[in-house]
Amino acid sequence: xxxxxxxxxxxxxxxxxxxxxxxAVHFPGFNNSKPKSPDNRMSxxxxxxxxxxxxxxIYAVPAHGEWYMNTGHVPRKEYEKYxxxxxPVDFDANQWVKIAKDAGMKYMIITSKHHDGFVMFHTKxxxxxxxxxxxxxxxxxxxxxxxxxxxxxxxxxxxxxxxxHSPYQMAHNDSIPAHPTYNPTKIRPGKKDDYKKYMxxxxxxLVTQYHPxxxxxxxxxxxxxxxxxxxxxxxxxxxxxxxxxxxxxxxKRPVGMKGIQMKDAVGDFGTPEQNIPPNGIPxxxxxxxxxxxxxxxxxxxxxxxxxxxxxxRNLIDIASKGGNYLLNVGPTAKxxxxxxxxxxxxxxxxxxxxxxxxxxxTTASPFKKKLSWGRVTSKPDKLYLEVFNWPADGKLLLxxxxxxITGIHLLADPSRRGLSAEKKGxxxxxxxxxxxxxxxxxxxxxxxxxxx
Ligand code: FHN
Numbered sequence: 437x438x439x440x441x442x443x444x445x446x447x448x449x450x451x452x453x454x455x456x457x458x459x460a461v462h463f464p465g466f467n468n469s470k471p472k473s474p475d476n477r478m479s480x481x482x483x484x485x486x487x488x489x490x491x492x493x494i495y496a497v498p499a500h501g502e503w504y505m506n507t508g509h510v511p512r513k514e515y516e517k518y519x520x521x522x523x524p525v526d527f528d529a530n531q532w533v534k535i536a537k538d539a540g541m542k543y544m545i546i547t548s549k550h551h552d553g554f555v556m557f558h559t560k561x562x563x564x565x566x567x568x569x570x571x572x573x574x575x576x577x578x579x580x581x582x583x584x585x586x587x588x589x590x591x592x593x594x595x596x597x598x599x600x601h602s603p604y605q606m607a608h609n610d611s612i613p614a615h616p617t618y619n620p621t622k623i624r625p626g627k628k629d630d631y632k633k634y635m636x637x638x639x640x641x642l643v644t645q646y647h648p649x650x651x652x653x654x655x656x657x658x659x660x661x662x663x664x665x666x667x668x669x670x671x672x673x674x675x676x677x678x679x680x681x682x683x684x685x686x687x688k689r690p691v692g693m694k695g696i697q698m699k700d701a702v703g704d705f706g707t708p709e710q711n712i713p714p715n716g717i718p719x720x721x722x723x724x725x726x727x728x729x730x731x732x733x734x735x736x737x738x739x740x741x742x743x744x745x746x747x748x749r750n751l752i753d754i755a756s757k758g759g760n761y762l763l764n765v766g767p768t769a770k771x772x773x774x775x776x777x778x779x780x781x782x783x784x785x786x787x788x789x790x791x792x793x794x795x796x797x798t799t800a801s802p803f804k805k806k807l808s809w810g811r812v813t814s815k816p817d818k819l820y821l822e823v824f825n826w827p828a829d830g831k832l833l834l835x836x837x838x839x840x841i842t843g844i845h846l847l848a849d850p851s852r853r854g855l856s857a858e859k860k861g862x863x864x865x866x867x868x869x870x871x872x873x874x875x876x877x878x879x880x881x882x883x884x885x886x887x888x
Pocket of ligand 1 (some may be wrong): 502503654655709725732
C-alpha cells in the first residue's frame with residue numbers, strides 16, 4: 437500500500453513523528469484502581485513484588501511433602517518420631533537469605549507451624565517444638581530473622597490455623613486410629629477458646645521474638661474457623677503491631693464462604709495459589725504463591741521443576757497485573773535448599789540484575805488488551821515493555837498511550853542507545869534493532885512525559 441505523504445509544516449508526517457518522539461507529542465489511554473490498605477504500611481510490600489516462601493519442618497524427614505501426616509494417614513504418636521530424627525546440621529541462615537537476595541527476592545516467609553502442628557521456633561506453649569524436641573535443638577526463625585535484618589531482606593512467617601497435632605482439634609476421621617485422616621479437622625467440643633488462646637500465645641511469641649513484617653496465615657478452611665474469628669484475630673494482631681501486613685487467610689478466603697466479597701475479606705492482600713489471575717485482582721493487593729516443582733515441602737521424588745523461562749515470565753506476568761510473586765523452596769531435612777531450585781533462582785537473579793527496574797516499584801499495565809509479544813509494567817513516568825517474542829521485522833506494535841514518549845532504549849543496552857518510534861493509526865510502532873538481548877524477556881524502557 438503506497439503511503440500517502442501528509443505534510444505538516446511542510447515536513448513528511450513520518451519524519452515529524454520521529455522528531456516529535458524525540459521532542460514530545462500527545463497520545464490517548466490508562467486505568468489503575470487503588471487497593472484498600474494504607475500506603476504507609478503496604479508501600480514496601482507493593483514495591484517488593486518478589487519474595488521467597490519456605491516450607492520447612494519435620495515432614496522433610498520422610499520427604500513426601502508437607503501433607504505426609506494426612507496423606508500417609510500417620511497416627512500422631514508415629515509422626516512425632518520424625519522430630520527425633522530432625523537434625524539439619526547443614527542449615528545456614530545467612531546462605532538461605534543470600535540465595536533469596538541473589539535471586540532478587542525482597543522478602544522471605546517461612547513456615548513457623550504447618551498443618552502438622554510441629555512448631556519451628558522456641559515456644560513455651562508446647563515441647564513439640566524444634567528447640568525442645570529435636571536432636572538439633574536450635575531455633576531457625578531466630579537465625580533467619582537475624583540474617584534477614586543483616587542482609588536487608590524483610591522477614592515474615594507462615595502460620596497454620598488448622599493443627600493436626602493439637603489436643604483441641606480432632607482428626608476429620610479417626611474411626612480407624614491406625615489410619616487417621618486429619619483434614620479438615622473438627623474442633624473438640626468446648627475447646628475452641630483453648631485453641632484460640634494457644635494460637636494467640638504463639639502469635640504473640642512470634643511477633644515479639646522475631647518481629648516479622650508479614651504474617652501469612654493458612655489452614656483457615658475448617659468450618660469451625662469463622663470470618664468473625666478472623667476479624668477478631670486481625671484486630672488483636674493489628675493492636676500488637678500496627679505495621680504488620682497480614683494475608684486474607686486469617687479470615688475466610690472469598691472463594692470459601694458464599695457471600696464474602698474480596699472487598700469484605702479480612703486481611704491486607706489476596707492469595708491466589710498455584711495460579712495467576714487472568715486479569716489480576718483490580719483494586720486489591722494480591723500475591724500469587726507458587727511451587728518451583730509441585731510440592732511445598734521437600735519431596736525427594738518430585739523432580740518436576742518449572743523452567744527458568746516459565747518462572748521469569750510468571751514474575752513479569754504477575755507484575756504486569758499488579759501482583760506479587762511468592763516463590764517457594766522446600767529444604768531437605770539436612771537444611772539444604774535443593775540445587776534445582778537454587779539454579780533457577782540464580783537465573784531469576786541474573787535477569788533481575790539487568791531488568792529489575794521493570795519489576796520493582798512498578799504498577800499494572802495500562803493496557804487491558806493482551807499483547808502478543810509480551811507484557812507491560814508501568815511507573816508514573818515510565819513504561820516497560822517486556823518482550824517475550826521479539827518481532828522478526830523489528831517492529832513492536834503498542835496501543836495508543838497517554839503522555840509523550842521522550843526516550844526509548846533497551847534496559848540491557850548499557851550505552852542506552854536511543855530507539856525510534858512512529859505513529860501508525862491508533863498504534864505506536866517501536867523500531868527495534870538487531871536480535872533480542874534476552875530470549876526469555878527483553879525490556880524496552882519508554883520515558884513518558886506529562887502522563888495523566
Ligand atoms: O495445604 C497448604 C499447603 O500445604 C501449602 O502450605 C499451601 C501454600 O499456600 N497452602 C495450603 C493449600 O492451600
